[in-house]
Amino acid sequence: MTEPEKPVPRLSPPPAWRQELVRVIVVTTLALLVGAAFGHAMVGVCISLALFLGLYLRHLARLSAWLQRPKGLNLPEAGGVWGEVFDRLIDLQRRNRRKKKRLAGMLAEYQASTAALPDGAVVLGAYGEIAWFNQAAQVLLGLRGAADVGLRIPNLIRNPVFTDYFVRGDYSDPVEVLSPLNPRNTLSLHIIPYGNNQRLLIVRDISEFKRLETARRDFVANASHELRTPLTVLRGYLDMMEPELQRQEALALWRGPIAEMKAQAARMESLVRDMLRLARLEADTPARSEVLDVPAMLRRVVEDARALSHNEHRIEAEIDPDLRLLGDENDLQSVFTNLVSNAVRYTRKGGEIRIVWRAETDGAQFSVKDTGIGISEKDIPRLTERFYRVDVGRSRASGGTGLGLSIVKHALDRHEASLEIRSELGKGSTFICHFPASRLRAQGLPALTTAAAAKV
Numbered sequence: 163m164t165e166p167e168k169p170v171p172r173l174s175p176p177p178a179w180r181q182e183l184v185r186v187i188v189v190t191t192l193a194l195l196v197g198a199a200f201g202h203a204m205v206g207v208c209i210s211l212a213l214f215l216g217l218y219l220r221h222l223a224r225l226s227a228w229l230q231r232p233k234g235l236n237l238p239e240a241g242g243v244w245g246e247v248f249d250r251l252i253d254l255q256r257r258n259r260r261k262k263k264r265l266a267g268m269l270a271e272y273q274a275s276t277a278a279l280p281d282g283a284v285v286l287g288a289y290g291e292i293a294w295f296n297q298a299a300q301v302l303l304g305l306r307g308a309a310d311v312g313l314r315i316p317n318l319i320r321n322p323v324f325t326d327y328f329v330r331g332d333y334s335d336p337v338e339v340l341s342p343l344n345p346r347n348t349l350s351l352h353i354i355p356y357g358n359n360q361r362l363l364i365v366r367d368i369s370e371f372k373r374l375e376t377a378r379r380d381f382v383a384n385a386s387h388e389l390r391t392p393l394t395v396l397r398g399y400l401d402m403m404e405p406e407l408q409r410q411e412a413l414a415l416w417r418g419p420i421a422e423m424k425a426q427a428a429r430m431e432s433l434v435r436d437m438l439r440l441a442r443l444e445a446d447t448p449a450r451s452e453v454l455d456v457p458a459m460l461r462r463v464v465e466d467a468r469a470l471s472h473n474e475h476r477i478e479a480e481i482d483p484d485l486r487l488l489g490d491e492n493d494l495q496s497v498f499t500n501l502v503s504n505a506v507r508y509t510r511k512g513g514e515i516r517i518v519w520r521a522e523t524d525g526a527q528f529s530v531k532d533t534g535i536g537i538s539e540k541d542i543p544r545l546t547e548r549f550y551r552v553d554v555g556r557s558r559a560s561g562g563t564g565l566g567l568s569i570v571k572h573a574l575d576r577h578e579a580s581l582e583i584r585s586e587l588g589k590g591s592t593f594i595c596h597f598p599a600s601r602l603r604a605q606g607l608p609a610l611t612t613a614a615a616a617k618v
């Protein structure tokens with residue numbers, strides 16, 4: 163067996179500064195010897211060192227000149243340590259040039275792609291000043307090119323909704339504003355924070371989407387409205403037929419079908435009513451604001467719920483008698499009725515329903531808690547969608563259209579209120595409406611306290 167060959171250690175040349183040191187020592191020693199031969203050893207050493215100093219100063223002067231104008235001048239050829247320093251500097255310069263070229267290429271590509279975007283993009287600095295924008299932003303916001311760079315964006319988009327959004331600093335959702343160039347167009351403005359205190363403003367023209375939305379809403383509202391008259395006529399004739407059917411035994415065969423027709427016509431009427439209500443809620447008109455006697459409204463709702471339940475559930479209420487709300491009566495009546503009637507319809511006989519109206523830390527809450535069939539976790543986020551029903555058969559059998567919670571959500575939105583849904587399948591559900599403090603009106607003192615809550 164042959165011994166594995168040992169790697170021959172590579173001899174690296176001694177560093178340049180060491181070679182330079184050796185050169186200085188050798189030359190100075192020679193100068194010393196020559197000087198000694200003439201009887202002036204120190205003069206020889208001084209001449210040698212002076213020559214080296216002169217040489218180094220010359221190289222330093224060239225280096226300084228090159229550092230001032232690295233593009234215009236070439237570094238001279240030099241030996242020893244200076245040669246190495248010059249070579250390294252030239253190498254560093256080449257590498258930097260290559261890197262700069264690559265970055266400039268990437269930047270140009272990035273700018274070309276963002277410039278081609280159909281959406282406007284505006285890069286904002288720490289104080290909201292414009293640093294850069296693309297072609298689309300220029301067209302959508304009417305920016306004037308380089309003249310607007312450096313100006314603060316709230317001074318250019320003079321819209322209170324945008325100013326409020328910009329100052330508030332909660333950029334999770336975009337805001338919609340009328341175009342500063344054409345008030346018939348709508349823009350969506352979304353600020354995206356990034357990097358070191360920088361922000362990107364994305365501008366999108368959503369006028370077409372808005373027009374389609376309005377057309378869809380108008381169509382639903384008009385169609386629902388037009389359906390009301392024929393339905394009323396149908397119901398009227400069916401009502402007229404009923405006593406006749408009861409009187410004449412020969413018509414007994416028709417009693418069942420006519421009753422079914424009446425039930426279906428009633429269902430259609432309630433569907434049309436809900437669709438009209440939803441269309442009205444979706445229209446951008448702000449909710450009417452009057453001081454509502456919510457405790458009185460809720461007492462009636464509780465009575466209606468007991469009637470709907472035929473006393474098959476235990477219905478309890480805890481209502482703060484002093485807590486009033488600024489809002490639209492029809493909207494809030496829909497909210498209360500929908501949530502309470504859902505609790506009755508989706509809770510088995512003998513179940514419990516608890517209705518609460520009370521103040522909370524930063525506002526007030528209306529809640530309906532039941533011990534009903536409950537809703538699975540996956541269905542909860544979809545409940546407020548139009549026509550969404552967990553169990554279509556069950557809901558239809560109880561006369562449901564699946565529009566109730568959608569109406570609730572829209573009505574609450576118009577009151578800056580939110581809907582919280584907690585539920586567990588088979589155990590029950592709680593629907594909580596949170597109203598902001600700005601909508602509360604107290605009657606008498608002390609107000610806004612749960613201590614004053616009374617049992618109904």
Ligand SMILES: Nc1ncnc2c1ncn2[C@@H]1O[C@H](COP(=O)(O)OP(=O)(O)OP(=O)(O)O)[C@@H](O)[C@H]1O
Nearest residue numbers: 504505508536551552553557562563564565566567
């Ligand atoms: N308290 C509840 N307990 C269990 N399921 C519920 C409850 N409330 C609502 N749901 C479920 O959510 C679905 C949507 O409710 P929503 O009120 O929107 O429609 P609906 O009650 O079916 O019909 P509508 O209210 O239009 O007459 C219901 O079909 C039902 O499956």
Ligand SMILES: [Mg+2]
Nearest residue numbers: 500504566567
């Ligand atoms: Mg309902």
